[in-house]
Amino acid sequence: MGKLLKQINQPNDIKKIPVEEYDRLATEIRTFILKHVSKTGGHLASNLGTVELTMALHYCLDLPEDKIVFDVGHQSYTHKILTGRKDRFSTLRQEGGLCGFPKRKESDCDSFGAGHSSTSIAAAAGLGLARDSKGRRETIVAVIGDGSLSGGMAYEALNNLSEFKKNKTNMIVVLNDNEMSISENVGAMSMYLGDIRSKEKYKKLKDQVEQHLNQIPIVGHGVSRTIKRSKDSLKNFLIPGMLFENMGITYYGPVNGHSIPDLIHAIETAKRHRGPILVHVITKKGKGYLPAEKNPEYFHGIGPFDLKTGKALESGGESYTDIFAQHLINIAKKKKDIVAITAAMPSGTGLNRFKDVFPDRFYDVGIAEEYAVTCAGGMAANGLHPVVAIYSTFMQRAYDQIIHDICMQKLPVFFCLDRSGLVGADGETHQGTFDISYMSHIPNLVIMAPKNSLEMKSMMDFAADYDGPIAMKYPRGKAYQGLEENRQPIVLGKSEIIHSGEKMVILSVGNMIEESLKLADLLREKGYDPGLVNVRFLKPFDKELIQELSSSYELFITVEENLKIGGFGQMISAYFHETGLKNDLLSFGIDDRFVDHATVDRQRQWCGIDAGSMAARIIERIE
Numbered sequence: 001m002g003k004l005l006k007q008i009n010q011p012n013d014i015k016k017i018p019v020e021e022y023d024r025l026a027t028e029i030r031t032f033i034l035k036h037v038s039k040t041g042g043h044l045a046s047n048l049g050t051v052e053l054t055m056a057l058h059y060c061l062d063l064p065e066d067k068i069v070f071d072v073g074h075q076s077y078t079h080k081i082l083t084g085r086k087d088r089f090s091t092l093r094q095e096g097g098l099c100g101f102p103k104r105k106e107s108d109c110d111s112f113g114a115g116h117s118s119t120s121i122a123a124a125a126g127l128g129l130a131r132d133s134k135g136r137r138e139t140i141v142a143v144i145g146d147g148s149l150s151g152g153m154a155y156e157a158l159n160n161l162s163e164f165k166k167n168k169t170n171m172i173v174v175l176n177d178n179e180m181s182i183s184e185n186v187g188a189m190s191m192y193l194g195d196i197r198s199k200e201k202y203k204k205l206k207d208q209v210e211q212h213l214n215q216i217p218i219v220g221h222g223v224s225r226t227i228k229r230s231k232d233s234l235k236n237f238l239i240p241g242m243l244f245e246n247m248g249i250t251y252y253g254p255v256n257g258h259s260i261p262d263l264i265h266a267i268e269t270a271k272r273h274r275g276p277i278l279v280h281v282i283t284k285k286g287k288g289y290l291p292a293e294k295n296p297e298y299f300h301g302i303g304p305f306d307l308k309t310g311k312a313l314e315s316g317g318e319s320y321t322d323i324f325a326q327h328l329i330n331i332a333k334k335k336k337d338i339v340a341i342t343a344a345m346p347s348g349t350g351l352n353r354f355k356d357v358f359p360d361r362f363y364d365v366g367i368a369e370e371y372a373v374t375c376a377g378g379m380a381a382n383g384l385h386p387v388v389a390i391y392s393t394f395m396q397r398a399y400d401q402i403i404h405d406i407c408m409q410k411l412p413v414f415f416c417l418d419r420s421g422l423v424g425a426d427g428e429t430h431q432g433t434f435d436i437s438y439m440s441h442i443p444n445l446v447i448m449a450p451k452n453s454l455e456m457k458s459m460m461d462f463a464a465d466y467d468g469p470i471a472m473k474y475p476r477g478k479a480y481q482g483l484e485e486n487r488q489p490i491v492l493g494k495s496e497i498i499h500s501g502e503k504m505v506i507l508s509v510g511n512m513i514e515e516s517l518k519l520a521d522l523l524r525e526k527g528y529d530p531g532l533v534n535v536r537f538l539k540p541f542d543k544e545l546i547q548e549l550s551s552s553y554e555l556f557i558t559v560e561e562n563l564k565i566g567g568f569g570q571m572i573s574a575y576f577h578e579t580g581l582k583n584d585l586l587s588f589g590i591d592d593r594f595v596d597h598a599t600v601d602r603q604r605q606w607c608g609i610d611a612g613s614m615a616a617r618i619i620e621r622i623e
């Protein structure tokens, strides 16, 4: 560890180091982040880009009284290092270790938790309104990236910031503009910011022109209106940030986000300002590590990698995402009405490959899940068959849109929920463990979960032919290739019997098939012979089969990687209750809790849905 970084052990220690040494400290912090993230994995490029910005904020603010709200929070590593968590940094994203995102329970310097995007300005506004109501004066700063500024909630928040103008109190938004979301940023705001950046060189000219414009006298009615209009449009053209200014938010910038003196000057100026102010900071994603500067998308979120070459150390094998991406291309070659939509995750969902083949049938809408879903509804209502690929956790944002804009109108939209189930190191903000609960009660929606890669393809073929709303959920990571001999055709609402045993039957949902097979083995070792059913359709589920099985099996066991509340087990329980079936039922799923970061195996153990824990409970129940 560098000698300057050694001196930083608690919040505000950075102020003990002379500012002239800050460039060296920034280098030491980058080296430190690189050393650890190359071993633990994590969000590298965004963190390398925000070292100086975070240092300047910590120099200008007093934490924890003052508050920094990080958007998404994937860029908060320097903040963690500067707030007494440096010595635990090697535990990043691991069980019991530091979380990869800000967390209130981890430190009182983490003023607001995050993981999902575009929340920071709203949260900072809330902190600010509470401060004002209590008559305090702390400084509050939201740090939001240009990608996160593509999310709707950010605009809802900007639209409300004029409250601080009324209160004459401070509210700072730092816009960290690196021209990137995970992939290249999209949309009109991103173009607008690009425009401001390119006008930087005209700054001097702008000052002169503005002076001249202000000197133009306004005479006569018609002439005055024309002059005023041309003054405004000239101003709009020449003065950066007029869009924000017109919303009542003072614009300051652009500021070089790697120059500590410039950043300190900007933040001090913003602190003195009364009312909302946006400080536009330009940074480079991946700064200081050449492989990440060259390929920030690859280094956005990465597993362990070799520092020298920048190459990932683990190669995971073919994932569900890979299979989805390739098979969608195959389908789209045959079906011309198929289009694909992603909300800022072209590489994460694999749709970048679709884009390469069908650039005109691909839409990246930015971090705008709600828009993605409703827009897909519009497309479907006008003759297209949209495939909307969004991570399970981010689809939570579009709950109302799924109901109101798709299912109520029975529109043929195919939802592909990637990263469904437990996700491992990203932890509680990213768990895809709610999707069965938030979708299964929506009328008209069909929900499927494949047991393996082959079945995923068959389900996709089925969905491409299906004329109505349909969803498929599948997990992160390597696709299961086993049970390939079980290839019964997909029939709406029908399950698949994999093994007929006796006394007890396991109803396994989607990716839990591997754990269910292990469970069956463990039970066999104890002398039982459980039946095994691959549920396939969560909605409509196979009531006929349940009726049929109820006469041959005493005990039903449901296995899913979803909350128990609103999960498949509860659907079966409700069905038993409704129909008077008296069979015994044991439901395995996630209790009423959020699940912290760790490996997926450990998370399953915590939740009691690993084969060993399930077998023990079943045996306890029957013996």
Ligand SMILES: Cc1ncc(C[n+]2csc(CCOP(=O)(O)OP(=O)(O)O)c2C)c(N)n1
Pocket: 046, 071, 072, 074, 075, 115, 116, 117, 144, 145, 146, 147, 148, 149, 178, 180, 181, 182, 285, 343, 344, 345, 367, 369, 394, 397
């Ligand atoms: C609601 C939601 N959708 C998608 C994501 C996935 N995501 C994490 S960071 C990110 C890009 C953010 O870009 P930006 O704010 O510019 O920050 P940068 O990564 O460039 O530092 C995306 C899409 C998310 N966290 N939340």
